[in-house]
Amino acid sequence: MITDDKRVRIITGHYGSGKTEFAVNYSTMLVELSDRKVALADMDIVNVYFRSREVRDKITAAGIRMIDSSVNTSADLPAVPAEAFAPFEDKSYDYIIDLGGNDVGTNVLGRYKKFIRPEETDFFMVVNVFRPDTMNVEKILNVKEKLEYSSGLKVTGFVNNSNLVRETNAESVLFGDEILSEASRITGIPIKYTTYVEEVVLDMTPEIKANLSGEVIPMRYFMRETWM
């Protein structure tokens, strides 16, 4: 259950793995399932398009405290507000942090080093095996090591977010499961979640879900318009 994860969840991964879509879906699910307050921080200082702040209104409407750039603009300003400290210290919050992609995306965490306590922090690595840099076990492990090295944190769970956007089917999700399971076996890091977008993966069945690793999370698109 997503309510059982540690209080602070940091979402990392290779860029283009689907961190933001997962973080936004996860946050909106969590606020539904939990009585606790939920905050989502957009700490993406790498991308300029497709950041969670673009759907700020929807996130806020769901009852989530949205923390994003202190410079309220679509400009290329890598600013993180002082407010981002608050949910680290205010334990009444469940805190989800959506990082930018790759090891460079984790650099922003340096500022919060003394506030991040491993015992209350999950560091989830989102993987899409259809991205060239995470398409096999060796590459996934390479990215994982880079993320751990640059952040100083250990990955506590994988998220299988393998997809081909609107061309995804159940087979694509299973294919991702197969590769990521091997990475999981080698590292001992569990696959905590497997995701799929309900409106896209029409051939998903309870039998297939039973064969997928971790908790299976049906998602919806927040970041993609209908024509994308």
Place this chain on the structure above:
Amino acid sequence: MAKIIMKGNEAVAKAAIIAGCRYFFGYPITPQNEVPEYLSRELFAAGGTFVQAESEVAAINMVYGAGGSGARVMTSSSSPGIALKQEGIGYCVAGEVPCVIVSMMRGGPGLGTIQPSQSDYNQATRGGANGDYHIPVLAPGSVQEAVDDVKEAFEIADCYRTPVIVVADGLIGQMMEPVELENPVKTRDISPKEAWALGYGTREKQNSIENLVIDSPACEAKNIRFFKEKYSEIEENEVKYEEYMMDDAEYAFVAYGTTSRIVKNSVNELREKGYKIGLIKPRTLWPFPQVPFKNKNIKKFVVVEMSMGQMVIDVELAVGDRDKVTFYGRCGGIIPTPEECADYAEKVMGGAK
């Protein structure tokens, strides 16, 4: 090869490598930074050379050198960066230097915004270089089309010895989509390098890339050759467009790039309401398609762009009747929704089904 997920800019860069491009000269600017970023890493691994030049002006002149030496070479930039390259692009035209220029458009004028736009249609099709010239302009509307267009751009450049521009809005560069990198594209006869490229000549007949034409008659003759031979041949062979729901259409949206995708949804929405409307999607902006606009069944052509209406004049010229052409657009980095485009078209159609 199976499909993979790539960001538009990465895919453009990878497509260039697949097309045999081994030289890239550029300068960073959002929203196309992943092109040089990717190539700075991958081009070397492919045995090529990547240089982050000191400016866009330097980069395009490096392109002039590499292209003039017969190499497949590319540069990329965005709006004000392409503006800086204009003089060099004109020199590539005059020197008949094959090269590919990728333009990922953002809001302008000037520094503008970093969000997507299509307000460099005129910059690409009319250009800011001096003299009489045309440049083939390819306009992809998806990451897959961007991959295919970049590969084809190298073919066109080498066939006609001309710069080719691939123009897309920043969204195509930033979007993640499934792509098939090995999609075959139409190959063309390559202009033999022995006849023109630096270093490919003989001691008796050395090749040179020239811009200055001392004689006025010779300069005029060169211009006439460009238009009578090169450009007319390109107009004959390289026009590309797509049509959607046009068979029984009485109205037509006209859109390229990202807006063509948005408007496709508008077409579907309006078709459900019973409107006979379709979409004409130019895939080349120069040469601009003429044939789909000769369709006498169309009462109004509704041009949609992320600009103040730059393609409108080409549509008017193709239709030959200005009264039949109308325009809806957003600009400065604002992306229109399918609903607002449909609403506009519905007003144009006056509720007539």
